[in-house]
Amino acid sequence: MPRISYDRPEAHPTTARTITWDPSLLDTVERTLRQLCEGPAPLAIDGKAIGNGLPARLIPLTELRAILLHPSADRTTRDAAWRELITQARTYGDAWTIGCVGVALPGLRRVISTLSRATSATDRADITADVVIGFVHALDNIDLDRPRIMLRLCRTARKAGQRARRADVVPVSPDTILWPMSAPPGGHPDLLLADAVEQGIITTFEAQLIGTTRLEDVNLTDVADTLGLGYDALRKRRSRAEARLRDAILDGRVSTKIHDSMSDPAF
Template sequence: MQPTATPLQRIAAAFDHHAGDPHLTVPGTDLEGLPDRPVGLDELRSLLTGDTRPSETSNRASDPVWIYLVEQARTEPLWVTICAGLALPGLRNATRRVSWIAPPWTEHADIEASCLEGFTKGLAAADTGKPHLARRLCQQGYIAARHYARELNRYAKSLVSIAFESHPPTAPAGHMDFVLADAVRHEIITTEEADLIGATRIDGQRLTAYAADHGLTRPTADHRRRAAESRLARWLTGTTEGVDPTESATT
């Protein structure tokens, strides 16, 4: 039996389906930073999220394009899916960060659903006059998913009985995301360091692109990743004696 697709996987599949429709375009002529012609969804995705894009193109195009996309989504439900598809890197990052603070038995699909709910509400309510629109929309998704995770944590605490000491089931082990989540819970690395490792080691984002997206220089991002991975390796191999688990990398 094939596993059920998660909400973000369904968004990705729906976006790929619609990306092949030649009638679904954005007016590049009217949007600063885009080619002077209609731009299809597949090309738009590459311009906004591709690792090989020039950073100046991304910076100039992002807000004008997202203002247009949000306006479309407020009148045409199909564009809600398109917006979510274009925001997938940010939404995946948000759900990964939440998974590190959620109870280990939490279904990741439920975190994704909460994140999408927050993102969708953001499409309806976001102030399009403020900068970094896409980032703010993904942050709304993160806030909603984080609230869900905190509710689960409160629920988990309520299940602990003094008499029976019942606990929710533990998480499966082995996947790198679970390792990072466990390391965050044990304060070996911070959530920011786990995000850096997860994005560049698991998701395959280039370190240069990650650094630019987070206001860092590449050497600084590299230094922080090395320091965090060093602490993580010592913890995993049981050689953490004398190491401050909250030690942070410096620039």
């Protein structure tokens, strides 16, 4: 089940959240939603109270999702259902927040699929996490009086995912070369990075980023400012590249002659 922690300041008890999601995100949400909708007291909305074309009874959220996906469900019906879902999530959090993500899964999967084309599994996981977290944060701020609530939620989630994707497709031009891989400043770590680039384990940009910020002690904030990129996005990209590099060293795919230097905490 997703690990969710809530930090709700007393002045705004239903708006601020700090959320940590388990990496297996979408499948975990789907399983959790189904568990919440099983048994004699499923997580459900009252269709009779909401009206707007919904069945006049309690509707488990798994069934609600199917109803909203059906072509017969018009915009008014979808907005009424989402208005109730979000109100419950803002009031009670926890299960209802998961319920909102679960009902939105078909739309979120389409967003993630579009953003994740030609990316690695690791990058796809990061994009997925950013899309879902962006969606959850939007639950607190979306204007429920305006139409097309779900569409606007997905647009916000997509923007969050695009920020993550931009960190993975940074163009490398002569102006952004941090140091040339063809002529490393010296030392075995540079040779390892060059080997990893040649094998496609990390990109030239990622090798330059690691070499500059880890081996030459250039502050990552300064690099981000120089390249015009967000610090968090750059830090995440470096972390993912270093994880692939460590795996390659352990697997013996790149030179292990400097394995000891890679175990230094500073790396």
